[in-house]
Amino acid sequence: MAQLLDFKCPSCGGAINFDSQAQKMKCPYCDTEFEMDAVLQHEEAIQSESAKDDFTWNVQADNNWQEDELNNFAAYVCQSCGGQIVGDFTTAATSCPYCDNPVVIAGNISGDMRPDYIIPFKLTKEQAKQGLREHMKGKRLLPKQFKDENHIDKIRGMYVPFWLFDTKADANFRYKATKTSTWSDSNYVYTKTSYYSILRSGNIAFSSVPVDASSQMPDDLMESIEPYNVAELTNFHAGFLAGYLADRYDVPADECIERANHRVRQSTENQFRSTVTGYSTVATENSNIQLSDGKANYVLYPVWVLNTSWQGEQFTFAMNGQTGRFIGDLPLDRKAYWKWFGLVALIAAALAYAAAWLFLR
Amino acid sequence: MKQKKHLKTIALFISVIFTVLLIPIQTSAQTIPDQRLLPRLVDNADLLNDSEEEKLLDKLDLISEKYQTDVAIVTVYSLEGKTAAEYADDFFDYNGYGIGPNRDGVLFLISMEHRDWFITTHGSGIQTFTDAGRAHMTEQFLSYISDAKYAKGFNKFVDLSEQYLKQAAKGKPYDYGNLPKKPLAWYWLPAAIGVGLIVAFVIVGGMKAKLKSVRRQVGADDYVAANSFVLTDQRDLYLYSHVSRTAKPKESSSGGGSGGGSRTRTSSSGSTHGGSGGKF
Structure with missing residues (x-):
């Protein structure tokens, strides 16, 4: 027991x-x-x-x-x-x-x-329901019955386990870049292409890159409700869990680190690339990223999970229990899609024809 | 004394009679009659059936009376050795077309032998049917003539003539910079439908995309530690460059002024005509 x-x-x-x-x-x-x-x-x-x-x-x-x-x-x-x-x-x-x-x-x-740290729930179940209503607003292709019925099978306040990775990246990049200029005399148009080799070295630090450590929660759903404000991380206390659901991690840190690496690499590349400006083309010729000072923390993040089924299909919504960011795919009303498509196509075609009539005769 | 005066009067009378008689004898074949000798539709090449002819003639008469400018259509088999311009001008002059002291009118001639066409203008017709206006006009009806849809082509010519006469009556005949608008080419309809479909695909696609909000994050930009990005080495090395050149497209010199109005010529009768023609 x-x-x-x-x-x-x-x-x-x-x-x-x-x-x-x-x-x-x-x-x-x-x-x-x-x-x-x-x-x-x-x-x-x-x-x-x-x-x-x-x-x-x-x-x-x-x-x-x-x-x-x-x-x-x-x-x-x-x-x-x-x-x-x-x-x-x-x-x-x-x-x-x-x-x-x-x-x-x-x-x-x-x-x-x-867990090392926890972000306690800040938003209530009522706010999660409100979040779903807001989420369905302004979506013209959402089936009306889905909106009206608005039945939620389950709302669960869940603490989802995450690994937070801190790391420092030392990177060297070499780019090949070109600049072009054109001028002309009476007979010819001249195009001058200048080639440059661009070198960039430096370092960048990432802190608290989260990776979903629960195999039961879909990773894309969890990444969609990012980011959490890590300034509000507090020391873990079991009391925070009272009244909510919580899972412990079942994906160890070394399995999650791959996803963190992928994201860190992408951001590092973007950051360095953004320092190369003023060229007409830039291509990365060589890159070298070395991570150091890696550290992983085990934390619990608050997530409101809403489940509903409609026409035999399961829909899962998630709301960031701290910031209120609400996400979840919604069903498509095919009839409404084609109705709108026809209407917009008709109006656009009429406008295009009218514009041609006015300006191209 | 009195007798001498009588003689003088008689001599003058005789000479006047002679002169009056002589002149028509001299130019009997080439005179410009005071009255129009032929109807406004002369279908010598027999391109129209009777009912078409009747309708077209009614239309021509109506418009000609309304605007006091003869609008005539002539079809012939052969130009009898003349150029199309000469034939049209002479036909206009020697058959007495034209209304009023200036003999205002326009005549559309087609000859089947070498498929010539010509539009000749006279009097105020020269100002009504300017070079640019005529070019614009023929663009719209000549294709029917080419396709042997004569009735349709002639009707179109008459309708356009009425439009031009109406515009000229306002004091601002169609000319460069003041041309009537042509109807759109047929391909604009499918093109507009294509544009509509693409726009609908983009807009409604955007509405559809709103339904999907679950997607993985790209990168970790939210987690870059504040002020942690430091460049320790930053060099932009110039390697080499090369220059390529392409010949400029030669600008076609647009010869001939486009001042508007009508160029004119003098016909064999000595009267001034405007007009233009070609092959159909």
């Missing part, structure tokens, strides 16, 4: 959540707000009271964990109601299906699994 953390209200004993608006722990039953540190210390005090039991729990938890891992899911017993909670082996936070109390699976946020 794995260890579960749930935060009990010191005032009334109810299960307390992290409140994204107050940025504090808040009891949904008695509306009492608590400072994160206070809860932490309170929790520690309780833990130390039953220190003996906890230590054995931990050992057992790890053993059990290994067994459960083989089956790709894990079973826990809710500490509030005793119901059995079945979760993915990567689940770090969820809620009890019987009593709906938030639970945090301690084994998945401790030791190696303990």
Whole structure:
């Protein structure tokens, strides 16, 4: 049996959540707000009271964990109601299906699994719903029924594991560039092409390049809601997870680094290339990028995930839980597409013909 | 004394009669009659059927009366050894075409033998149908004549003549810089439809693209550490250059002024004509 953390209200004993608006722990039953540190210390005090039991729990938890891992899911017993909670082996936070109390699976946020930093949720479920409404605005080719029905099967506030890579790049570039000038006398037009060799060396640093560390979250969906404001990274505290879902990483850092490298390379090339100006053509002849001082941090980023199905197709939307950036592909209304196509084509053709009539006769 | 005066009067009378009689005898074949001798449509080459002829003649008469300028159409088999210009001018002069003291008129001649055509103008017709105006006009109806659609071509000629006469009545005949607008060439219709389709594809494609928002990031520009980009070496080395030259296209010297108006010539009868012609 794995260890579960749930935060009990010191005032009334109810299960307390992290409140994204107050940025504090808040009891949904008695509306009492608590400072994160206070809860932490309170929790520690309780833990130390039953220190003996906890230590054995931990050992057992790890053993059990290994067994459960083989089956790709894990079973826990809710500490509030005793119901059995079945979760993915990567689940770090969820809620009890019987009593709906938030639970945090301690084994998945401790030791190696303990995130270095977290960006707590700043936006609420209501804001996520609002985000979807905004997202569907101004999209003329969205099927009307899809907009009207507006049924969302599931809204989940999820902490998604990310690796953040810091690195320094030393780069040398050699470009071949040309400049052309033309002039003419009475008989000929002259074109002079001058060839240059352009050398650029320098360095550039990247910090907190994120790569999705969860195999369950689609990478493109996660990259689409970037960027997160890393200035708001705070030290990890399990309390932040209360009331949300969380996964621990299941893609190790060295597997993610490739994607980070790719993006760093692209940006480095762009940055150096942008310093070569005033030429009519520029081609890269040779490039050499060396990364150093690489560092990876394990963090949790807040994401609102909305699921809906329409005409047998699944649609997933994601909202950045910090900045509110909302993305997700929407279905296309084919009838509306051709209606608009015909209308626009007709108007444009009429205008083109009118313009020809006026100016080309 | 009195008798002498009588003699003188008689002599004068006789001489006047003689002169009056003599002149027409001298130029009997080449005189310019006071009255129009032929209808405004002379279809000697028999290119039109009776009903076409009747309709066309009605139209010609109507317009000619309305604008007090003869608009005539003549078809012949042969130019009888004359040039098209000579034949048209003489036909106009010696058959008494033209209305009013200046004999205002325009005559369109086609000869089937060598497929010649000519438009001759006289009097105010010279100003109404300027060189540029005529060129613009023939562009629009001559192709029908070439295709042997004579009735259609002639009707078009009459319609255009009316348009030109109407414009001239406003005091500003069609000329360089003041030409009527031609209808668009046929290919502009498919071209406009093509433009419409492309524009629709771009615009509606943009609307469609709005539905898709999930895409991977390119690069990591958001994560470049502030002020971390430093160039340690920056050199632009000049290697070599080469010069190529291409001959300028020769500007075609546009010979001949385009001052507008009509160039004129003098016909065998001594009257001044404007006009132009060619082969169809």
